[in-house]
Amino acid sequence: MKAYLDCIPCFIRQSLDAAKHATQDFHIHKQVLREVLRLTSDLDLNQNPPKIGQLIHRLVRELTGVKDPYSKVKKQFNTASLKLYPKMRQLIIESDDPLDTAIRLAIAGNIIDFGVNGALQESDIEKAISECLAADFTDEQFNAFRQEINDAKEILYIADNAGEIVFDRLLIEQLPTEIVTAAVRGSPVINDATIEDATNTGLSRIVEVITNGSDAPGTVLESCSEYFRYRFGKADLVIAKGQGNYETLSDVKKNIFFLLKVKCPVIAGSIGCKVGEMILRKTKAFIGEKENARI
Amino acid sequence: MKAYLDCIPCFIRQSLDAAKHATQDFHIHKQVLREVLRLTSDLDLNQNPPKIGQLIHRLVRELTGVKDPYSKVKKQFNTASLKLYPKMRQLIIESDDPLDTAIRLAIAGNIIDFGVNGALQESDIEKAISECLAADFTDEQFNAFRQEINDAKEILYIADNAGEIVFDRLLIEQLPTEIVTAAVRGSPVINDATIEDATNTGLSRIVEVITNGSDAPGTVLESCSEYFRYRFGKADLVIAKGQGNYETLSDVKKNIFFLLKVKCPVIAGSIGCKVGEMILRKTKAFIGEKENARI
Structure with missing residues (x-):
């Protein structure tokens, strides 16, 4: 199934959750949030949600430097x-x-x-x-x-x-x-x-x-x-x-x-x-x- | 009180809700979502949440052309x-x-x-x-x-x-x-x-x-x-x-x-x-x- 527009707010929340699991550094949380907002604003929504999730969580891992936040x-x-x-x-x-x-x-x-x-x-x-x-x-x-x-x-x-x-x-x-x-x-x-x-x-x-x-x-x-x-x-x-x-x-x-x-x-x-x-x-x-x- | 990072996913959802109240046009919903994602990615978070809400809902009204979505x-x-x-x-x-x-x-x-x-x-x-x-x-x-x-x-x-x-x-x-x-x-x-x-x-x-x-x-x-x-x-x-x-x-x-x-x-x-x-x-x-x- 393709992603719905309603998936996007949920992805934003998910990325912030993941950043918080990865680090307690507020500045990194903020950076993750900003970069994920930027990424999703240009995203092809004709993909299924886990494909989008894959991109977002790669970005979270890259920005936090934590390979396994959870x-x-x-x-x-x-x-x-x-x-x-x-x-x-x-x-x-x-x-x-x-x-x-x-x-x-x-x-x-x-x-x-x-x-x-x-x-x-x-x-x-x-x-x-x-x-x-x-x-x-x-x-x-x-x-x-x-x-x-x-x-x-x-x-x-x-x-x-x-x-x-x-x-x-x-x-x-x-x-x-x-x-x-x-x-x-x-x-x-x-x-x-x-x-x-x-x-x-x-x-x-x-x-x-x-x-x-x-x-x-x-x-x-x-x-x-x-x-x-x-x-x-x-x-x-x-x-x-x-x-x-x-x-x-x-x-x-x-x-x-x-x-x-x-x-x-x-x-x-x-x-x-x-x-x-x-x-x-x-x-x-x-x-x-x-x-x-x-x- | 200042906005928290956790307010942002909620604002994204809120803007999509408002767009849906304003029009049934999916393309406008998508445009609102993209523009609100862009706006929030650069936002000063040292403001209280309703100040951010004010900016976001102005944008929703502008993009949908509907003065009172609710x-x-x-x-x-x-x-x-x-x-x-x-x-x-x-x-x-x-x-x-x-x-x-x-x-x-x-x-x-x-x-x-x-x-x-x-x-x-x-x-x-x-x-x-x-x-x-x-x-x-x-x-x-x-x-x-x-x-x-x-x-x-x-x-x-x-x-x-x-x-x-x-x-x-x-x-x-x-x-x-x-x-x-x-x-x-x-x-x-x-x-x-x-x-x-x-x-x-x-x-x-x-x-x-x-x-x-x-x-x-x-x-x-x-x-x-x-x-x-x-x-x-x-x-x-x-x-x-x-x-x-x-x-x-x-x-x-x-x-x-x-x-x-x-x-x-x-x-x-x-x-x-x-x-x-x-x-x-x-x-x-x-x-x-x-x-x-x-x-």
Whole structure:
């Protein structure tokens, strides 16, 4: 999906948040703000939001001289989520429908998104868990998802954020792990998960983890490594977590299921739902072999 | 108070909101956004937020060619508030402490602020009324306020927004109206009340209403008319409603009581309270005759 004008004020706030995470120097915060305002005033808006985010966060890193502004936050939320892991795993195992519970928890973890909420607290996670366990899905495609998992030969699970990746691990544990590969970002951007987070949260011990080779807060395919694109092409089922992956992959002709919590009005408008809702939905951009046969 | 860097993303959003209120033309929205980004990238931040707001909204009016983008919204919220007026007046008259109830309602009306919330619905007003009637004040200075009203020879009540002005009327009716003058903005900016709103909501029938001669969303004294400044100087008690008036008058050495609902983290930080709280507070910038005598 393309960026909306409404994305711009949000990017400005995001860049200031990132600068504050990188340094306490007010003069650098101001410089970042001014340069990002300048950059966005001339920006091509016919790009998807993570492409713009990629440019902005490169600028923030350049101006602050800090390669990973959210390093501390990522560690903090990995640790907080790992603390919840045993309780959540128990909840899944003991539930009537473990896959359903694991999907709900994976979506709950999507609350850990510093691109949307720079003031997120650890206490917000438990609140999100309770809500996601109780809430109804919007246009839920659970049966189709279960069927596709059973039919798949190779699943690519594209993770989103640090901390959240612990919740992804819980869902991945309910999938046929021998055919699952998890993908993380190639290098730091906002609090998006990188290989370090996959290692630190034990995901790498369960499935193969690859990086996408990119520093975009989403899956901008032309910015990803050739190897990632090869693996993306080879997978017959892609599970894409979170808003950034939705924004970059919603128009790609590929068999993708999107799992996310909708956290902004722009995405809500694109999906046709309300802010706060849980989404488990097969992409509309793809017509698979079965669907093709019917036409 | 000076603007904070955090005000800037909010101004960008506000300008886009204003452009959307002015026209449905996407190209004009985009042009407004680009020009406001350019303007703010070079802005002197040592100004109070309404001074910046003044510049930005002048630019929006110039680029859209619409003199009063919030005209419809202002009429809508005047009408909605007038519908609630009889019920609220009854509530005040029948309450144990009419002045306390009227103050709470006046603060509830401060929710009608399109500078902060461009998605405000009429239903939000009744919710704000219930909340303000039940909530505790932060550092409430009710007794001092009552005393000053009794002692005052000339009260200047600086209103904030359209719609809200109906709630101000309820409070003004509890004051000694013969010594009260109400002030509104000199010309349209966001949904701030102008003379038209004072007339349409009946405020002009109760007290003298003057305009401040300015198009700033607050009381930028140097931008106000000479006559307004004269009246401001002459009043021995000023009641200033809302965030914009707080932002512009909090450092002015004058006997001012601020009445507002805190709607943004920057103001909350300046006041030392949480977002959502109700404030009735005497300015800290002023030392009056009595206080002077004690020193």
